[in-house]
Amino acid sequence: MSELVTLTINGNKYTAEKGQFILQVARDHGIKIPTLCHLDAVEPYGACRLCIVEVTKGTRTRIVTSCLYPVEEGLVVQTDSPRVRQNRKILLDLLYARCSENSVIKELAAEYGLEKPSYPEQYWTKEDCIVCGLCCRVCEQVVGVSAISLVNRGITREPAAPFLGVASNCIGCGSCFYACPTNAIKMEDKNGYLYIHNWNIKYKLQKCGKCGIEWAPVKQLEYIQKKWKLPKEFFDICPNCRG
Ligand code: FES
Numbered sequence: 001m002s003e004l005v006t007l008t009i010n011g012n013k014y015t016a017e018k019g020q021f022i023l024q025v026a027r028d029h030g031i032k033i034p035t036l037c038h039l040d041a042v043e044p045y046g047a048c049r050l051c052i053v054e055v056t057k058g059t060r061t062r063i064v065t066s067c068l069y070p071v072e073e074g075l076v077v078q079t080d081s082p083r084v085r086q087n088r089k090i091l092l093d094l095l096y097a098r099c100s101e102n103s104v105i106k107e108l109a110a111e112y113g114l115e116k117p118s119y120p121e122q123y124w125t126k127e128d129c130i131v132c133g134l135c136c137r138v139c140e141q142v143v144g145v146s147a148i149s150l151v152n153r154g155i156t157r158e159p160a161a162p163f164l165g166v167a168s169n170c171i172g173c174g175s176c177f178y179a180c181p182t183n184a185i186k187m188e189d190k191n192g193y194l195y196i197h198n199w200n201i202k203y204k205l206q207k208c209g210k211c212g213i214e215w216a217p218v219k220q221l222e223y224i225q226k227k228w229k230l231p232k233e234f235f236d237i238c239p240n241c242r243g
Pocket of ligand 1 (some may be wrong): 036051068
């Protein structure tokens, strides 16, 4: 049986399993902590720092990322103290200057009283990607494909296909698109093809033999069919028609 610990979050006592991360425990009890780079299905990574909280252990109080900080006996946590809010505001100010037209960042920044980035306008850029790497982690840890990765360093760091070319291992499942917290992945269905522009891929869509709807990339279905050893004709009709 796992060891239990008692900790205090925002003045209330909770019991949790030793080793659980603060973010998970807080969310289990309905306490809201903002995040951008976190998804339960993948390992925490600590990229966006938005989930910071204040922890007190003995006489020491400090700011930590709650998605990566394990709970322990007697820990005292503040998720929304003035110091936490001030630090989050600084982080959001930086993200806002980078993603000055991104609606997700704009909304979060507004919650912290930022109507516009505090930096001179000449430093603002119109990126959507915050380089949290969630797209790459989902592709690797959930899909098991690793078609993309974070490349370069410093201000040129970005998620990309190998050698900035075509992500030929991509199966077109769109997990990166759905996981991205800032809608930075551009995916569309057009004229019978699926495009994921960020990874330069264009895959033919499978047409349902019954209703005629184009319902999934052929490459994704081939991947699943091989992996699960399904009969070739299994995907001839769409899940709706299969019932
Ligand atoms: S959610 Fe913890 S660092 Fe992004």
